[in-house]
Amino acid sequence: MGLPLFPSGDDPGPSFAALLRRTDPTTPLLPGADASGGSLTVRHGTTVVALRFGDGVIMAGDRRATEGHLIAHRAMEKVFPADRHSAVAIAGAAGPAVQMVRLFQTQLEHYEKVEGVALSLEGKANQLGQMVREHLPMAMQGLVVVPLFAGYDLARGQGRIFSYDVTGGHYEEADHAATGSGGRDARTTIKLGWRADLGRDEAIELAVRALYEAADEDSATGGPDLVRGIFPMVATVTLEGYETVADAEVAERFGSLLARRSAGGPAS
Amino acid sequence: MTMPYYVAPEQVMKDRAEYAQKGIARGRSLVATIYDGGILMVAENPSRSLHKISEIYDRIAFAGVGKYNEFDQLRVAGVRHADTKGFAFSREDVDARSLANLYAQFLGQVFTHEMKPLEVEVLVAELGTEQRLDQLYHIAYEGTITDEDHFAVLGGETETITSRVASAFVDGWDLDTALRAAVSALAGPDRTLGPDDLEVAVLARTTGRRAFRRLGPGELAERLAPPRRSTRGGRAASSGSDDTPA
Numbered sequence: 469m470g471l472p473l474f475p476s477g478d479d480p481g482p483s484f485a486a487l488l489r490r491t492d493p494t495t496p497l498l499p500g501a502d503a504s505g506g507s508l509t510v511r512h513g514t515t516v517v518a519l520r521f522g523d524g525v526i527m528a529g530d531r532r533a534t535e536g537h538l539i540a541h542r543a544m545e546k547v548f549p550a551d552r553h554s555a556v557a558i559a560g561a562a563g564p565a566v567q568m569v570r571l572f573q574t575q576l577e578h579y580e581k582v583e584g585v586a587l588s589l590e591g592k593a594n595q596l597g598q599m600v601r602e603h604l605p606m607a608m609q610g611l612v613v614v615p616l617f618a619g620y621d622l623a624r625g626q627g628r629i630f631s632y633d634v635t636g637g638h639y640e641e642a643d644h645a646a647t648g649s650g651g652r653d654a655r656t657t658i659k660l661g662w663r664a665d666l667g668r669d670e671a672i673e674l675a676v677r678a679l680y681e682a683a684d685e686d687s688a689t690g691g692p693d694l695v696r697g698i699f700p701m702v703a704t705v706t707l708e709g710y711e712t713v714a715d716a717e718v719a720e721r722f723g724s725l726l727a728r729r730s731a732g733g734p735a736s
Numbered sequence: 737m738t739m740p741y742y743v744a745p746e747q748v749m750k751d752r753a754e755y756a757q758k759g760i761a762r763g764r765s766l767v768a769t770i771y772d773g774g775i776l777m778v779a780e781n782p783s784r785s786l787h788k789i790s791e792i793y794d795r796i797a798f799a800g801v802g803k804y805n806e807f808d809q810l811r812v813a814g815v816r817h818a819d820t821k822g823f824a825f826s827r828e829d830v831d832a833r834s835l836a837n838l839y840a841q842f843l844g845q846v847f848t849h850e851m852k853p854l855e856v857e858v859l860v861a862e863l864g865t866e867q868r869l870d871q872l873y874h875i876a877y878e879g880t881i882t883d884e885d886h887f888a889v890l891g892g893e894t895e896t897i898t899s900r901v902a903s904a905f906v907d908g909w910d911l912d913t914a915l916r917a918a919v920s921a922l923a924g925p926d927r928t929l930g931p932d933d934l935e936v937a938v939l940a941r942t943t944g945r946r947a948f949r950r951l952g953p954g955e956l957a958e959r960l961a962p963p964r965r966s967t968r969g970g971r972a973a974s975s976g977s978d979d980t981p982a
Binding site for chain 1: 785787790791792809810812813814815816817819820822823838839841842
């Protein structure tokens with residue numbers, strides 16, 4: 469591997485994807501972009517949610533990956549830091565989704581280092597949209613990847629959420645979003661409990677409850693696993709940056725939720 | 737057909753070296769040193785946006801002096817090399833040594849084969865997991881690579897500045913002491929450099945993944961202010977006067 473230098477008229481600029489295409493044009497950026505025919509049973513990740521609260525946004529995802537009707541993985545992570553002030557969560561075919569996240573993370577950091585400034589939140593959302601769009605041929609074969617993107621907009625001083633469809637179209641959501649097989653149940657739960665003035669703890673509680681309700685209705689979504697001590701992943705993005713909520717705190721929220729449930733009371 | 741003039745190869749090399757040295761000496765200098773919490777890099781640079789010191793990867797930083805467009809091209813190539821390598825393999829497989837070797841090869845290649853040598857000197861710094869594993873690679877315009885143990889000086893007047901840093905150097909010094917020593921070494925006895933004349937960054941041994949951090953003008957002013965305790969202030973003043981004859 470030599471020093472990647474390019475003539476000034478033919479420079480890939482701050483785009484990492486463009487750089488990879490230049491240095492290694494034979495390897496597709498996302499795995500199997502030229503696969504054809506056949507139906508595969510691959511690992512799928514499921515429900516992820518995002519919601520806005522006073523200081524920024526919360527993102528959460530269950531930990532189950534399925535392969536057809538089987539549970540393929542019990543502790544998969546679906547919420548990732550995209551950079552200091554944004555997070556990305558994935559639902560869909562696990563392999564390409566994780567690869568897409570790696571490419572996206574590298575792209576954001578690469579841009580920031582080459583240009584000396586980070587992309588705007590809108591710019592990051594657009595970048596992810598392009599990656600989803602490039603993945604469309606694979607999605608047509610059944611390997612669908614649908615991410616959720618959320619971050620703290622430093623220019624506006626607030627959290628923002630973007631949802632995607634398979635064609636790379638992205639839509640800004642006002643307050644909350646959910647995707648994946650249990651997304652509908654999760655979304656309903658959040659819709660009923662969401663207020664504009666939610667505090668951090670209440671917002672985490674709501675996200676956790678949404679995942680619990682989704683797991684209650686959807687077989688591909690994993691609930692809290694008290695035997696193995698596996699809990700959904702929750703992260704916050706605020707002015708201070710991306711931060712994972714400690715397992716102990718998530719476990720505590722689930723503890724109180726389950727206690728209320730088994731006492732026969734309402735979930736909230 | 738005209739016969740080309742014969743020029744002895746020694747003369748060609750000498751001319752090129754002189755040309756590059758002159759170009760580099762026109763620019764301002766840079767000091768990098770290892771302190772107890774990481775690696776400190778201080779450059780004399782009045783520009784807020786045209787950086788001499790930059791981040792390459794999680795624990796690797798780049799610093800360059802000389803012609804801006806030439807070392808910036810090297811910096812971007814370094815970022816590209818590191819990001820591609822980290823993406824293809826793993827983040828921990830990206831190291832400063834291989835990057836420093838690539839820079840050395842490239843600079844050597846240009847020096848011997850191109851019309852004009854690059855008028856730059858670059859530094860590749862890597863933060864280790866502990867202080868003795870910190871690395872400073874100093875690469876000169878003709879591709880000579882040196883592995884510095886404690887500090888590196890790049891740019892014009894290196895000998896004077898090196899002797900000033902060497903006389904103040906204490907193994908395992910803290911950030912504020914190292915910063916003040918580096919700034920006074922760059923300034924010399926007749927000048928003082930304020931936060932607006934400096935570009936300062938550190939690779940700090942913290943828990944975060946990305947170790948690179950710039951020190952803004954506010955933080956710089958605070959750190960450059962003379963120490964509050966009078967005993968330490970007295971000592972700093974006396975070491976300042978020791979420097980003057982050097």
